Amino acid sequence: MIKALLARIHQKHRTTPYPAEPARLPELFRGAPDLDPEKCPSDCALCVDACAHGAITAGAGKTLSLDMGRCLFCPECTRACPHGAISFSNDHRLAVNRREELIVTSNQVRRLAAALDERIRALFGRSLKLREVSAAGCNACEADTNVLSTVGFDLGRFGIQFVASPRHADGIFITGPVSENMHLALLKTWEAIPEPKIAIASGACAIGGGPFAGSPAIHDGVGDLIPVDLYIPGCPPHPLTILDGLLRLLGRLEESR
């Protein structure tokens, strides 16, 4: 017992000070994309060709867009571009409410997720229980979701909890590209959650199939199967990206932050 107490002192209080303090991310972390098509020579498509996932579109007249729903946040496009027109910033705030808002273009301000409407927020704002379903997720999204419940992030302090039964849940949190073999189990879990309820698609796979898009064994993500309230991009999304999205959805982060 005394050893456990001494260990407790040694290990200190280590919960992240986020969101009271700014998020601390790895130096090389690849977050929100920065696009600068002014640097693009005409007819250059090196970044488009370098992306194995079809996430980048270079239009006529120096326009560039990147679909964060398809992007795996790998470094290939930035390496392929000799002009510095495309790069990833350290900004972890990526979650949005609508699929099309994941498309980042150079001439539009990126939108962050907005809060749920007043009625739902009155119900879930201070207590949100989620049922996680991995529908062929590779265990990276799952692991970095699970980590939110550790002392490092302490999700419970926000009143958010992942629960064991859909019957106890206010919403579903989906990871994975939705394999054909998980299709039925996913829908049954969704149906088992009582109304009103919300749905969150987390990770490139759940949003659009990720690196498996097009495989006949999967459904290319949640798609139209379930109406989604929050899209969290990334492969996998950083835990702070997920936390940021959840807090914004509940209206617990000011929009400027």
Place this chain on the structure above:
Amino acid sequence: MTRTFSLTRLRNGEAVAVADVASLPPVQFLQDIIDATDRGWRVASFFGVPTAAGATLWCVMATPAEGLLGIMRTEVEASFPSISRLVPQVHLFEREIAEQCGIIPDDHPWLKPVRFHRCFVPDRDAWGRRQADGIVVGAMEYFRVEGDEVHEVAVGPVHAGIIEPGHFRFQCHGEEVFHLEISLGYQHRGIEQHLLGGPHPTTLFQMETIAGDTTIGHTQAYAMAMEALSGTVPSARAEILRCIALELERLANHTGDLGALAGDVAYLPTASFCGRIRGDFLNMTALLCGSRFGRGLARPGGTGFDLDARQAGELLERLAAARADLENAVNLLWETQSVMARFEGTGQVARETAREIGLVGPSARACGIDRDVRRDHPFGIYGVNPVAVAMEENGDVCARAHVRWREAEASLSFIEEQLRQLPDGPVMTDPGPPAGGMVAVALTEGWRGEICHVAITDDAGRFARYKVVDPSFHNWTGLALALRNQQISDFPLCNKSFNLSYCGFDL
């Protein structure tokens, strides 16, 4: 001199011409697997490539003696004699061949689908299911124990925690489990089907996500296979960086699982501490490449990122801090009687059983089986700078936990040593295109155990077949056997002590 039977010899990370691989009559091929396993060889991979008449069966075998691997093949038609009763470690491989190639291993004791998908050849099906019939995952005959007071507990595919899906059926008498049957396939993403005709632009990214918690283990195996096919030799610096990343992956997962084991016996100090320390190791991987799971790091030809002196220094500092925290957290386990009482004697697998079913990795080493790819078939830098192999005898939860802890300690020392003697040089050697008509075998020791990739190219240098074996493919049967005569309430504890991959198995 090690007897090699009819096997064509090769080393880990080597390629040979398909034409040079021993092609045997089916009976001799199967007899050689039986004889070689009797003499200490084990089956690393056994798979089929569909042909017009049936399939070409390929078998890759491994022996620690002289670090040898062997490969051979045979042509079969609609069926071949099952050898699962004599060589239990091939039972799932034979079922997989039936499902993928639509041919029958005759007299297989337990011929059921593995992943519940269509055969690679559209009009074939080992179970006679028609194209018009849907394939329903998990729809099969389960093993049943009958009798008064015997009951069945079915769990999954969706589980209580944030984990991957799978279906478990327990045959119980009261609290005691007589038998556990594990039925998977829910995570099937069609990886091997998609690899045909590859490598495709998305192949590398699928390799990184075969099992997302083993990104480095699988991507390194893929890199080794591509390097063998293209005759590329990565620099020593790149090899060291890949091995550092592989050990960081091992550290993160072993740490997380030691914490989860503590959580499963309600010992919250270690559970809490390790939950956080695991993140420290993931962040060290992110220090190398920006991704906590090592995405973008291992690449055919070397690594996608270099490490400068400042980063190496910071990594060393962080390692020292994490080592102190981890030792402090984990040693509490061994000093707490209530933890030891739950760990000791729970979920035991006998050494002979482990050998017969072909367990790999820490699960095998916890049963007293001295088996580690890093030493037996050295790859990367391990041949020059070996890492200590941890062994235990009892084969229970305690032994698996202890092996994991000692491996974590060895990984810490290994990384610190490598960082202090990092040679200069480029980290990327451009790999040319893969050569045609070759077969390459690449083994790595992931944190769960042996990962085996086999790449066979056609004349144009495209994949005629790319076979992936995740350690979980060998080890799920071990978990099922560990549950025999255990309390059903000990399932989470036993499960976590193996912590196997669903998607790595389901592909």
